[in-house]
Amino acid sequence: MGKWVIETNNLTFGYSKRTAVFDKINLRVETAAIYGFMGPNGAGKTTLIRLLLGLLPHHTGEIMLFGKPLKANRLEILSKTGCLVEQPSLYENLTGRDNLNITCMIRGLQKDSIDRVLQMTGLTDAASKRVDAYSLGMKQRLGLAIALLPQPELLILDEPVNGLDPLGIVEIRELLIHLNREYGTTIFLSSHLLSELEKLVTHIGILRKGELIFQGSAAELDAIQQHxxxxxxxxxxxxxxxxxxxxxxxxxxxxxxxxxxxxxxxxxxxxxxxxxxxxxxxxxxxxxxxxxxxxxxxxxxxx
Amino acid sequence: MAKFWPSLLTEFIKIRHSFARWLILLGGFIMPTFVAFVVLTKWEHIAREAGNNPWSLFAEMSWKGMSFFYSVFFIVLLTCLYFNIEYKNNTWKHIFTLPIGKGQVYLNKVLSMTVFVVCYYMLFIPFWVAMGYLLGAVKPPLHFTSHAPDYALLFRNCCHSLISSLSIIGIHIWLSIRFKNMIIPIAVAVFGSIVMVALFQGAAMEIKYFPYAYHYLSIATPYFFHEYTWGPLPEHEWYSIGFFILFCSLGYWDFTRNFAGDH
CATH class of the missing domain: 3.30.70 (Alpha-Beta Plaits)
Known part of the structure; x- marks a missing residue:
């Protein structure tokens, strides 16, 4: 794997042929970086995240993850990636543990990883409760727990602190920093809470109307701030x-x-x-x- | 990468505490209960008509009830509810971000649906037998307890009915992939059943090409209907298998190429 965990080359995408959501995006996310992805509503953040995960098939340009083209290596790449896209996808008729169990079985992981992620996200006591009885914050934690199950090398998180109380936000921030520092997990996250991003990220990308108007390290942004x-x-x-x-x-x-x-x-x-x-x-x-x-x-x- | 058995087993976990699971459990129970109720209310007439062995009349009433609308709508509703678990919880996108091929996800769905329908027939058998003996205990003049049911016929009917179900399973899996809205597949089934009645009324031989009639054709051959038997199965059951293969292939094509779970 090279320097970049995520790399897009001239990535262009539109839901219809006439309107492009992005035009020639060249995203670069370094190994072991915490990359904060910002942009106003409708800028295309979630669309880009969906493209990075192979959820949207038609695009031009190239998406490389772990130095390999996504199209040809989708399953291998997804086995090393944990993600949370928009609101968490959870089977509300099942318990938190059952939800984790499903991902665990599909990924072929050991059952003890369920207890590990439950503890990491503070959901051990609620694991046997049905998800439809969870609060929004608990669902968000469970979504994050599912993303953390495979001990991913890359975490892609779309609004990970949505619905969390201030204490929850701090806990998740600390958890992400811990994962990044201890295990070198590369984290790519979008958030509307800019003050939160500021405390967390090492790199920043700003998307506006389908154009990446800034991409660089936090130090580079500091220079702009001072300027x-x-x-x-x-x-x-x-x-x-x-x-x-x-x-x-x-x-x-x-x-x-x-x-x-x-x-x-x-x-x-x-x-x-x-x-x-x-x-x-x-x-x-x-x-x-x-x-x-x-x-x-x-x-x-x-x- | 996902292994076959564990990933298939997740499909059975997904229906826990869902209405789909209750439907499977209740599906095999409702028709024997309903027929038993009819027998109880008209037991004297039925005792006369059935003669010495009531099981064959009880079987005929139950199977005709099962095959005329009931099984079709059971399968249609079950397919809709089963696929709706993913739509309602917005979990397709989660599945597609896991290291499992779309083809395998689709295969798991088809296999699970087929297993659910097998479970429905497997549950029907003990419920039906138990209901017959219960009737015998409640109304001894019906002579249920002094005879045994024809288990071979019961098993044969289940097999033929299951093969007839395959066409409906195939069609409605495909419809559930094409349409997120449950109403559309149900409306198709209602329309299909109306056409089936019209074909019966019109004594149309073309009924053998119409999947919504296959359950009934397998259980009770109408007076106007003649067909070949090819090997162990009658003509229409081969067509049912053909429809299953055709629509499962269409579903596979749609699912692996175009399906994103959000339409």
Whole structure:
């Protein structure tokens, strides 16, 4: 297996010939990465996940998983992959254990793996309950338990924390981080909870209208975040400061009675402050408005 | 990769606590109970008509009841309910993300459906015999307890009826794959049964090409109907096997090429 666990080359797909959901997507997911996949509703996240799992047959371009074409190696690839697509697919007339047992038997796994995943997802006590009596969060956990059964090398999760309470979200986040760090499991997940993704992922892909508008590591995104940050300054005379600094810092502006200047580096902020103080201005507040993932996402997807 | 037996066994786990399983259990029970009720209410007339051995009349009443609509609709409903387990729970997509070939999934479905219908006949036999003896215990003048049922005939009827069922199994598995909505296959069966009655009424020999009539043809040959017997089976039962192969092949084609479980 090469560097990429998931690799698509010029992947193009449409539900009809006239309308393409994606056009020439080149997705790259590194081995042992936690890849967060974001995009507004209708961007095609779930469609892409369904394509990666071979659930949608007709497409052009190439999908490679574990370095092998999906079409020709579907069963081999699926034996190493655990997934949760949209809401969990569960037999509601059966117990949680029966649901796990079905997957276990089809995958040819040992029965003790059922207890292992029940414990991992905190469902041991509810294992004998019928699934139709489960809460949404419990169903989500069971869906995740099913995905974890084969100790997969690759986990593909579509909205894995949907319906979970805050404690559940933290537990699942820790579980995914543990799987990634301990076993080197590559995790590809989509989520609407951007603050959650931010705490979890090592790599990010942003999809907008079928186009991958950003793909890279969290460090690369940090660089964008810094680049897009603004320093806000409040003094006893903001207009006076504006006149003082305009020549050296042409990007400075006065917005809502605050001085705004794009973030450069720490030294620049120090120089600015020193200049104002030496000119006799009193500084009340110096604040950096860092763009979090949500802001970056909003900015990228709204353009 | 999925092994054959474990993956087939999962199909039997899936029907636990479902109406499909209750239908299999009740299916073999309802007709003997219903006929026993009729016998009880008209026992004097039946005792006269049956003569010394009531089992043959009891068998005739039960089998005619089974073959005229009842078995057809049992199979149609069972097929719909069985496939609906996957549709209702949205589990097709889960199955298709497991390391098991679509062909094997389809084979498991066909085999399970056939086994369910075999179970229905296997449950019918003890229920029917028990109901006969129960009638004998409740109404001794019927003489059920002083004679034994014709087990060979019972077994033969079950076999012929099962072979007649194959065409309906094949057709309705294919329909359940084509249509997520249960109403469409049921409507097809209702229409098929109406056509069957019309063919009987019209004494049409073409009835031997009509799968919804095969159960009845296997049990009670109508006065106008003549057919060849090829080997151990009459002509229409060979057609039933043919329809089963044809529609199972169509189903296999649809399932392995186009089916995504969401239409």
């Amino acid at each position: 897009q940050s603004t320093v806000m300054i409040d003094t006893d005379n903001n207009h006076g400061c504006l006149q003082l600094l305009k020549q050296d810092y042409p990007a400075i502006s006065l917005v809502a009675d605050r001085l705004h200047i794009p973030y450069g580096d720490k030294e620049t902020i120090g120089d600015l402050c020193q200049k104002m103080v030496l000119a006799g201005f009193r500084l009340y507040e110096v604040k950096t408005d860092h763009h979090d993932l949500e802001n970056i996402f909003m900015k990228l997807t709204s353009n």
